[in-house]
Amino acid sequence: xxxxxxxxxxxxxxxxxxxxxxxxxxxxxxxxxxxxxxxxxxxxxxxxxxxxxxxxxxxxxxxxxxxxxxxxxxxxxxxxxxxxxxxxxxxxxxxxxxxxxxxxxxxxxxxxxxxxxxxxxxxxxxxxxxxxxxxxxxxxxxxxxxxxxxxxxxxxxxxxxxxxxxxxxxxxxxxxxxxxxxxxxxxxxxxxxxxxxxxxxxxxxxxxxxxxxxxxxxxxxxxxxxxxxxxxxxxxxxxxxxxxxxxxxxxxxxxxxxxxxxxxxxxxxxxxxxxxxxxxxxxxxxxxxxxxxxxxxxxxxxxxxxxxxxxxxxxxxxxxxxxxxxxxxxxxxxxxxxxxxxxxxxxxxxxxxxxxxxxxxxxxxxxxxxxxxxxxxxxxxxxxxxxxxxxxxxxxxxxxxxxxxxxxxxxxxxxxxxxxxxxxxxxxxxxxxxxxxxxxxxxxxxxxxxxxxxxxxxxxxxxxxxxxxxxxxxx
Numbered sequence: 001x002x003x004x005x006x007x008x009x010x011x012x013x014x015x016x017x018x019x020x021x022x023x024x025x026x027x028x029x030x031x032x033x034x035x036x037x038x039x040x041x042x043x044x045x046x047x048x049x050x051x052x053x054x055x056x057x058x059x060x061x062x063x064x065x066x067x068x069x070x071x072x073x074x075x076x077x078x079x080x081x082x083x084x085x086x087x088x089x090x091x092x093x094x095x096x097x098x099x100x101x102x103x104x105x106x107x108x109x110x111x112x113x114x115x116x117x118x119x120x121x122x123x124x125x126x127x128x129x130x131x132x133x134x135x136x137x138x139x140x141x142x143x144x145x146x147x148x149x150x151x152x153x154x155x156x157x158x159x160x161x162x163x164x165x166x167x168x169x170x171x172x173x174x175x176x177x178x179x180x181x182x183x184x185x186x187x188x189x190x191x192x193x194x195x196x197x198x199x200x201x202x203x204x205x206x207x208x209x210x211x212x213x214x215x216x217x218x219x220x221x222x223x224x225x226x227x228x229x230x231x232x233x234x235x236x237x238x239x240x241x242x243x244x245x246x247x248x249x250x251x252x253x254x255x256x257x258x259x260x261x262x263x264x265x266x267x268x269x270x271x272x273x274x275x276x277x278x279x280x281x282x283x284x285x286x287x288x289x290x291x292x293x294x295x296x297x298x299x300x301x302x303x304x305x306x307x308x309x310x311x312x313x314x315x316x317x318x319x320x321x322x323x324x325x326x327x328x329x330x331x332x333x334x335x336x337x338x339x340x341x342x343x344x345x346x347x348x349x350x351x352x353x354x355x356x357x358x359x360x361x362x363x364x365x366x367x368x369x370x371x372x373x374x375x376x377x378x379x380x381x382x383x384x385x386x387x388x389x390x391x392x393x394x395x396x397x398x399x400x401x402x403x404x405x406x407x408x409x410x411x412x413x414x415x416x417x418x419x420x421x422x423x424x425x426x427x428x429x430x431x432x433x434x435x436x437x438x439x440x441x442x443x444x445x446x447x448x449x450x451x452x453x454x455x456x457x458x459x460x461x462x463x464x465x466x467x468x469x470x471x472x473x474x475x
Contacts, residue, residue, distance in 0.1 A: 044103055044185040044234040045198055045262060048087045049285045050227075051075040052278070056092060060100070064262060065183075066232050069098040072170075077277055080118035081179050082151050086277060086284060088181035090117055091125070091170045097180060102133065102163030104235050106188030110158060110166065113151040114144065117177035122147045124172040125180075127156050130165050137167055146178040161188045187237070199287040199474040200262045203253065206272060207337075208295025212327030215447030216292035216319075216439060218253030218263055219245035223448045225265045227281065233257050242457070243446045249292060251444035251457045252466055261474070272298075274305035274312075283308075287474045288315040293334045293439040295327050303345040310351075311429030315473025318435040319442060322360040322391040334439075335393055352426040352433045353402025357394045361437075364388045364460070365412035365422065376425060376434065377408055379468030384409075384461035387422065390454070392438020395421045402426055423465065425472070434469040442466060 046065045053061045058071045072095025081088050089097055107129070116122055124145050128137040141156040158164070168180055205225035209216040219229035229245045236244065238258055242251030253263045266272060266281055266289075274283045283289055283305060298306070310316050318338060326333040332340070335356035342350050366386045368377060377384045387409055397405045397418040404427040411420040426433040436442075441462035445455030457463050 044183075045260075046183040047085055047200075047262075048075060048083075048089055048181055049085050049200070050264075050280045051087060051089075052280055056095070062228070064228060064264065065099070065234055066228075067100040069096075069100060071096050071098070073097055076117070076179060082115035082117065082149075083179060083181050084113065084151060085181075088113075088151075088179045090177055090179055091168075092175060092177045094170055094173050096167055096169040098134075098167045099165045100134070101232070102165050103185055104163050105237060106161040107158045107164045107166075108186040108188045110140070110156040111182075111184045112154050112156075112168065112180060113182045114146045114154055115151045115179050116146045116148045117179050119148055120176040120178075122172075123170060123174070123176045123178045125168060125170045125178060127154075128167045128169060129158060129160070130167070131160060131162060133163070134165060140166075143171065151179070151181060159188055185234075198260055198262070200264070200285065201253075201256055201288045201290060201470065201474070202281065202283070202286040203249070203263065203265050204272075204289065204291040204294065205265050206268050206270060207291070207298065208328050208330075209292060210448065211295045213452045214293060214295065214327050214439075215248030215451045215453055216442065217247040217447075218250050218265060219247045220448060221246070225267050227265055227267050227270065229253060229263065229265065233262065242444055246447060248444060248447040248451065248453050249442050249457075250446065251463070252290075252442060252470075255463065255467055256470060259471075272302040272305055274308040283314060286314070288317060288470060290317040290319075290470075292317075292319040292442055293321045293325070294337050295332070295334065296330060297332055297337055298341050300346060303341050304347065306341070307345060307347050307351060307428075310431035310433060313430040315432045315470075315475075316434075317469065317473060318433060319439050320356050320393055320395075320435070320437050321439050322393050323358040324360065325391070350398055350401035351428050352435070353399060353405030354395045354397045354421070354424060354426065354435065356437065357396055359393045360391055361393060361411065362389050362391055363412055365409060367410045367412050367414065367416065369406075369408050369416065374408065375472050376423075376465070376469045379464070379471060381467040381471070382461070382464040384465045384468065386460045387441055387462060387465060388456065388460050389422065389438045390440040390456065392422070392440060394419070394437050395424060395435060397421055397424060402428065404428075425469075432473050432475075434473055436465075 053075045073091040076090035127140045144154045205217045217225040236257045321334040407421045409423040414420040440456045444457040
């Protein structure tokens with residue numbers, strides 16, 4: 001059993017660590033390796049992409065930043081709606097958008113993209129804020145005028161500590177409408193993040209990621225993965241622990257959140273689609289799709305969706321596991337499930353130029369590509385000198401099927417060729433793919449009660465590899 005092996009290996013690892021100080025550890029939150037903005041940034045970005053509200057009737061709506069009340073407002077998806085992405089809020093008459101929870105770390109600045117809807121005449125609106133849980137509100141800054149054309153950004157400086165919630169009020173009345181999109185807030189006293197931030201990551205929990213002792217999700221409530229992690233991402237700070245959320249790969253999600261990216265979960269009740277505007281979790285709404293050790297087969301429609309997603313510029317992070325790792329006893333483990341996707345997708349055989357081997361391998365390797373410029377091995381999160389496998393498998397590359405496939409890390413002691421590959425990258429269409437043969441390096445050792453998990457995230461170059469690869473995939 002994989003977990004029994006890990007108990008033995010953990011003892012040996014601890015003993016080795018006591019004798020050898022050269023083991024590579026993930027930098028702490030106050031490490032000098034972290035960029036200055038990351039130490040202070042608490043991201044809050046509402047892009048409306050999760051929202052579904054097709055009428056102006058007053059009602060509450062769940063968005064990525066929490067619950068909002070839309071009064072005489074809806075989610076607009078038409079060609080006349082001015083938007084970044086596929087959706088924006090549309091307000092008419094004297095409607096308003098009200099955040100129903102506090103941003104707990106105060107607010108330094110607020111920026112809001114806005115424009116008049118379609119060819120409507122100009123309208124005016126105001127930003128209001130509350131420091132007493134919505135009992136009373138105060139206007140922030142000046143009244144803003146939205147005109148026809150593309151979205152422009154209105155900025156407000158609040159510099160208020162403690163809990164703050166906001167409300168956007170259309171004050172000009174009348175039938176002319178305005179679009180509101182990408183509401184961003186920083187912590188009180190923080191800096192503005194670099195413009196390259198703000199990518200969206202979707203973590204798969206629809207394909208048996210919690211079967212058996214597995215816990216390959218960023219967050220779950222009462223053992224059920226939810227679309228939006230709780231506590232809300234807006235409460236994550238630079239000092240937040242990686243186990244702030246409950247999930248075996250929560251540290252991965254928290255690390256991305258600290259960088260200013262948005263992370264969501266594709267829950268078991270959701271649909272895996274590409275190009276379905278009625279699905280708030282459609283892959284078109286995301287930059288990267290992370291699938292950590294699936295335990296159920298992908299349907300034909302899901303395979304097509306993933307291929308279209310990558311072909312049109314999306315990033316796919318593929319994580320496998322060892323042969324025989326069938327956690328739900330349905331006859332398929334992760335290597336078989338991925339190989340089935342590669343060989344039977346109805347579109348193209350071996351689209352990414354590799355397949356998973358049916359092996360069960362363990363060990364530590366420093367046998368990596370010698371390049372010093374590869375952004376996955378030598379990215380902004382640090383250089384990946386070594387990784388460890390605890391019952392994982394290797395991969396075989398096939399450059400004839402896809403000439404872009406590139407080996408990054410191999411089994412210890414082997415020649416760096418098309419065989420015995422532990423980690424690789426590839427491209428397909430305008431999108432990118434990274435594949436890893438073991439789920440152990442992604443595991444942060446915490447999750448649902450009763451699951452046997454082991455901290456691999458903070459050891460060796462694991463967290464650096466995962467984060468460098470995530471950022472490369474999002475470009």
